[in-house]
Amino acid sequence: MLKYLDEYRDKDLAQNLVAQINYASKKSIRIMEVCGGHTMAIRKYGIQNLLPPTIKLLSGPGCPVCVTSRSFIDKAIAYSAMPDIIITTYGDLMRVPGTSSSLLKEKARGADVRIVVSTLDAVKIAKENPEKTVIFLGIGFETTTPPTAIAVLEASKIKLKNFLILSAHKLMPPAMAALIDEGTLIDAYIGPGHVSTIAGSKIYKPLVNQYDISVVISGFEPVDILQSIWMLVKQIESGIPSVEIQYSRAVSQEGNLKAQNLVNDVFEPCTAFWRGLGAIPKSGLKLKPEYNSFEAESLLPLEIAEKPEPKGCLCGQILKGQKIPTDCKLFGKTCTPEKPVGACMVSDEGTCAAYFKYNDY
Amino acid sequence: MSTDTILIGHGAGGMLSHKLVHELFLKHFKNKQLAGLSDATIVKTTSHTAFTTDSYVVDPIIFPGGDIGKLAVSGTVNDLLVSGALPQYLSAGFIIEEGLPMETLEQIVKSMAREAKHAGVEIVTGDTKVVKRGQCDKLFINTSGIGKGIENMEHLWKKPELKAGDKVLVSGYLGDHAITILAARNNITFEEEIVSDAAPLNNLILPLFENFGHSIRFMRDITRGGLATILNEICEHKNIGVELNESLLPVRNEVKGICEIFGYDPLYLANEGKVMMIVEQNAAEAVLEKMKESDLGRYCAMVGEITSSFPGKVRQLSVIGGSRIVDMLQGEMLPRIC
Numbered sequence: 001m002l003k004y005l006d007e008y009r010d011k012d013l014a015q016n017l018v019a020q021i022n023y024a025s026k027k028s029i030r031i032m033e034v035c036g037g038h039t040m041a042i043r044k045y046g047i048q049n050l051l052p053p054t055i056k057l058l059s060g061p062g063c064p065v066c067v068t069s070r071s072f073i074d075k076a077i078a079y080s081a082m083p084d085i086i087i088t089t090y091g092d093l094m095r096v097p098g099t100s101s102s103l104l105k106e107k108a109r110g111a112d113v114r115i116v117v118s119t120l121d122a123v124k125i126a127k128e129n130p131e132k133t134v135i136f137l138g139i140g141f142e143t144t145t146p147p148t149a150i151a152v153l154e155a156s157k158i159k160l161k162n163f164l165i166l167s168a169h170k171l172m173p174p175a176m177a178a179l180i181d182e183g184t185l186i187d188a189y190i191g192p193g194h195v196s197t198i199a200g201s202k203i204y205k206p207l208v209n210q211y212d213i214s215v216v217i218s219g220f221e222p223v224d225i226l227q228s229i230w231m232l233v234k235q236i237e238s239g240i241p242s243v244e245i246q247y248s249r250a251v252s253q254e255g256n257l258k259a260q261n262l263v264n265d266v267f268e269p270c271t272a273f274w275r276g277l278g279a280i281p282k283s284g285l286k287l288k289p290e291y292n293s294f295e296a297e298s299l300l301p302l303e304i305a306e307k308p309e310p311k312g313c314l315c316g317q318i319l320k321g322q323k324i325p326t327d328c329k330l331f332g333k334t335c336t337p338e339k340p341v342g343a344c345m346v347s348d349e350g351t352c353a354a355y356f357k358y359n360d361y
Numbered sequence: 362m363s364t365d366t367i368l369i370g371h372g373a374g375g376m377l378s379h380k381l382v383h384e385l386f387l388k389h390f391k392n393k394q395l396a397g398l399s400d401a402t403i404v405k406t407t408s409h410t411a412f413t414t415d416s417y418v419v420d421p422i423i424f425p426g427g428d429i430g431k432l433a434v435s436g437t438v439n440d441l442l443v444s445g446a447l448p449q450y451l452s453a454g455f456i457i458e459e460g461l462p463m464e465t466l467e468q469i470v471k472s473m474a475r476e477a478k479h480a481g482v483e484i485v486t487g488d489t490k491v492v493k494r495g496q497c498d499k500l501f502i503n504t505s506g507i508g509k510g511i512e513n514m515e516h517l518w519k520k521p522e523l524k525a526g527d528k529v530l531v532s533g534y535l536g537d538h539a540i541t542i543l544a545a546r547n548n549i550t551f552e553e554e555i556v557s558d559a560a561p562l563n564n565l566i567l568p569l570f571e572n573f574g575h576s577i578r579f580m581r582d583i584t585r586g587g588l589a590t591i592l593n594e595i596c597e598h599k600n601i602g603v604e605l606n607e608s609l610l611p612v613r614n615e616v617k618g619i620c621e622i623f624g625y626d627p628l629y630l631a632n633e634g635k636v637m638m639i640v641e642q643n644a645a646e647a648v649l650e651k652m653k654e655s656d657l658g659r660y661c662a663m664v665g666e667i668t669s670s671f672p673g674k675v676r677q678l679s680v681i682g683g684s685r686i687v688d689m690l691q692g693e694m695l696p697r698i699c
Contacts, residue, residue, distance in 0.1 A: 005621070011608075014681035046683025222681045348624060358685045 008221030017226040018050045025054045025233045030185050032321050034176060035192035036063035036349025037220045043358035045222040047229075055229065058184075058321035059354070061175050061277060062192060064140040064168075065092045065347035066319060069273040071306040072139075072168045073098035078302055079135055079166070080111035086129060087113045088122035089137040090144075096346050099307045119151035126155065126163040135296050138167040142203075143194040145169045145285060146259040149266040152287065152294050164296040167286055170272050173203050174283035180211050182277075184320050188232040190225070191217035193247045200255025204243045212241050219247040266291055273306060275343055276319030315342035318351050325355040332356060367461040372491030385467060386487060389474040390453070394485035402485040404450050409510030409518070411446030413437060416503040422469065424545045426537075426556025429502055430469035432633055434476035437506040438561040439582040443636060445517030445570070446508030448480055448563070453487040454503040459494050469500065480561035482506070513574040521579035521639065523601055528645035529665040530638050532565060532658045533558070535588060536616045536630030543619065551615045558634035565657035566636065572651055576644035583635045586690045588664075589628040591637055592675045593689045602671035605687065607680050611662045628677075629690045639667060 007013070033039055039059045042048055048057050061067045073096050080087045080103065087103065094104040094115065107113040112132075116122050119136060126134035138148040148165060155163040172195050180186055191204060196217045204215040214235040218228035228246040235241055245251050263285070272284020287295045309316055312330050317323040325331045330341050337353055340346035345353050370377040387395060394402040415437050422429040434451065441448040453473065457466065477484055510518065541557040543549070562582070569577060581591045588610075592603045605628075612620075612627045620627055634657065640648050645663055652658030668676075675687040 009680045011681050018682075043685060045679040045681050046685045047681075048683075049685075050681075050683050222679070222683070226681075357688060 005221065008219070008223045010223060013223050014050075014226055017223065017230050021055070021226065021230050021233055022052045024230065024237055025052050026237060028054050028056075029187040029233070029236055030056045030058055031188045031190060031229065031232055032058040032060045032179075032184075032186045033190040034060040034062040034172060035190070035195070036066075036347065037193065038062065038190055038218060038225060039351055039354045040349055040358075041220050041222060041225055043354045046358075047222060047225055050226075051229070055233070058186065059318070059351040060179060060321050061274060061319040063344070063347045063349040063351070064144070064170065065096055066315070066343040066350045067170065067175075067274045067276065068093070068096065068139055068168050068343065069275050069306055070098050071273070071304045072166070073102070074304045074307075075297075075302050076103060076135075076137055076166060077101055077106050078304065079296065079300065080106050080113055082300070084132045085112065086125060086132050086134045087111070087137065088116045088125055088134055089113065090117070090139065091115045092347055093137055093139060095340065096343055097340060119147040120154060123151050123154050123160065123163060126160050127158070130162060133162045133164060135164045135166055138165050138169050141170055141172050141192070141195050142199040142263075143197070145263050145267065146198065146256075149262040152266050152291055153262070155294060156291065161293075163294060164299060165287060165294050166296040167267075167284075168272070169267065169285040170274065171269070171283050171285065172199075173207060174280050175274060175277060176204075176207055177210070178277055178280045178283070179320055180213065182320060184322060186213065186321065187236055188214040188216070190228050190232070191215045191243070193217060193219055193250065196245075196247070196251045196255065198256050198259050201243050201245050201251060201253050202255070208241050208243055214241040215243045217243070217245045217247050217251050219250070274319075276316035310341050313342040315344045315352070318344050325352040328352070365463050367457050367459055367463060367466060367491060369459050369491055369493065372457070372489055378489065381489065385470055386489075389470045390477070390484040390487070392483045392485060394483065395487070402450075404485060404507065406507065407509045409515075411441050411444050411508040411510060411518075412505070413440045413444070414503065414505040415440060416501060418498070418501050419542065420498060421542075421545050422499050423465070424557055425541050425554060427559040427633075428469050428472050429500060430471075430473035431476050431559050433502040433504045434473050434480060434482070435559050435561040436584070436633060437504040438480040438482060438563070439634075439636070441506050441508035442562055442566045443517070443580040443582050444508070445514030445580075446510050447567075448482045448506055448508045448561075450507045451477065451482050451484045452503075452505045453484050455487070455489045456497050456501040457489065457491050458497045458499050459491055461499050466500070476561060480563055511570055514570050514577075516575060516578070517580060521595065523578055523595065523599070523639055523667050525601065525667055525669040526642045527578055527639050527667040528642055528663050529592070529603060529605070529667070530640055530645065530648060530652075530661060530663050531583065531588065531611065532562075532636045532652055533660040534611045534613050534616070535583070535632060535635065536612060536620070536627045538633045539625075539630040540616045540619050543623065549619070553615065555613065555615050558632055560634035560657060562634060562636055562657055565652060565655045568655070569638075569648060569651060573640070573644055573648055576641040576648070577638055578641060579639040581637050583632045583637050585631045587627070587629040587631060588637055589626075589675065589687045590689050592687070595639070596673050596675055600669070600672045602668045602673060603665055603675045604668045604671070605665035605675065605677040607677055609662055609664045611660050611664075628687060642666075
């Protein structure tokens with residue numbers, strides 16, 4: 001199982017890369033990672049402590065749970081309270097606080113909320129419960145959208161009338177652009193590995209062209225991340241920004257075309273609300289009109305407004321890389337993984353959870 | 362047994378209860394004190410007696426390498442041992458869900474009797490309750506244990522006196538039990554089967570007490586919360602820290618692999634037959650050698666040391682040379698593993 005992992009955790013290789021980074025890095029730069037897996041790996045292996053003072057690492061909106069709006073959770077909770085509704089979801093969403101509750105609390109109070117590990121399990125539950133309506137909570141970036149598309153196509157094929165999607169699927173590049181437009185100082189992005197496996201490196205080309213920003217798509221092991229940082233440093237020092245792939249064992253320029261086609265068949269872009277970033281045009285995905293009969297919000301309309309973040313919570317600024325968790329007065333005191341106030345603490349891959357779990361403050 | 366399934370009547374105090382006690386519990390837990398069936402058992406104790414209790418609610422109740430009965434005996438026995446006491450007597454309280462197959466209950470009772478024999482303890486008192494279907498999950502067991510304080514290990518009964526330079530030792534692979542339970546729940550199979558490490562640790566621990574006494578400054582069995590949680594407890598309110606070396610932690614490749622998939626950290630995984638000890642610097646190598654003489658300590662390792670830097674913190678050097686602080690387990694990693 002670990003046959004091919006040890007090379008990517010090799011101390012000599014890692015230390016050699018650290019030396020190369022130290023040697024090459026002259027300018028002060030700010031590098032943002034936009035993938036929760038990268039955030040966790042950086043903290044877990046203490047990578048931030050190995051870098052020269054010229055390099056500042058920032059954590060961006062890379063955790064799909066963290067950027068899911070509170071109104072989405074509130075809607076899911078409202079649906080769960082309706083008669084004959086089964087909510088199906090990936091486990092990560094269970095503890096995310098809505099305005100006044102979470103799916104986990106509602107389940108404890110008797111709501112029928114079920115964790116699934118595959119979208120087709122949600123379809124199966126719908127088939128087995130024809131008298132109930134099954135709503136699948138679609139969250140995540142380019143990585144998790146194809147499985148949702150497959151579920152919709154399967155439900156359509158077998159003419160299921162009781163299977164619905166509540167979609168909060170999002171696209172990463174528009175958020176990366178929005179951050180720069182907002183004024184967040186970013187010199188380079190560590191490109192998300194899983195997103196790019198599906199979407200390819202081509203999706204970042206417009207970012208490089210428009211903002212002169214460097215992007216290196218990275219794997220998740222410590223040697224991957226250090227090599228990506230080294231590649232970014234070399235790009236910035238040479239003054240020639242581009243998109244490079246460090247994670248070449250999984251990512252290509254074109255990506256997974258079959259998965260992309262599936263998504264394009266079922267979804268179309270829409271404005272999406274990102275926790276911390278607000279509404280970003282063309283950064284979300286909704287079902288195409290021909291699949292409207294699977295759209296929860298069309299069939300069961302709900303008016304739930306987005307509420308402001310809890311008092312004192314800095315999740316919004318943390319998601320933009322403008323603040324770090326330790327800037328937040330709630331961090332580690334009233335906001336812990338046990339009792340999360342903000343979304344960055346609730347998700348296993350949230351920036352606050354990473355700081356808390358692997359704290360070095 | 363007269364029925365093949367546990368019925369509510371088995372807990373009602375009548376004929377079915379009587380039969381259950383005589384034909385199952387007394388049959389397997391043979392000893393004079395229990396045979397009297399009095400409301401309380403009189404046992405001989407010493408001036409320093411250790412007393413502990415633990416409840417077991419593991420799901421599934423039978424798993425590779427053990428079952429809830431084996432856990433219920435070895436878990437409580439180990440709690441006594443690491444406290445510097447020689448285990449002597451156990452109580453056994455059973456809460457059984459109606460409908461549990463009698464064959465399953467008998468398998469677990471036999472297992473308890475076997476482990477008690479291994480651990481040199483007698484099950485001298487007990488209780489049975491039967492609850493309606495759905496009011497508990499198949500079977501819960503509580504065991505309390507009494508042990509005799511071992512004279513040259515009095516320091517283990519008190520707050521530990523630790524010094525910078527003391528070494529942190531573990532008796533073997535971390536996380537086998539937790540991953541066995543996880544795999545059993547999710548139908549995960551391995552090329553080489555991983556089994557629970559549940560075992561009473563008398564044969565590992567007692568020779569260490571005999572040979573190294575005061576050099577063993579602190580001992581704890583590594584159960585829920587894993588090694589990280591114990592080390593954090595040690596550091597709490599103290600002017601010492603712990604430095605761990607990730608490269609030295611004994612973790613099977615299969616366990617590492619599952620941790621990768623599920624996002625677990627072996628430092629937080631539960632074990633049921635592993636001990637962590639803090640040993641005086643000069644004795645550490647000899648303690649390791651002694652542990653290796655037992656099957657229970659064959660894969661023991663020195664994984665870190667007590668340090669005066671980072672007081673109150675557990676710090677881990679990562680495999681690539683970075684460092685991070687290791688905190689206590691937040692929330693639950695795996696529910697109902699023991």
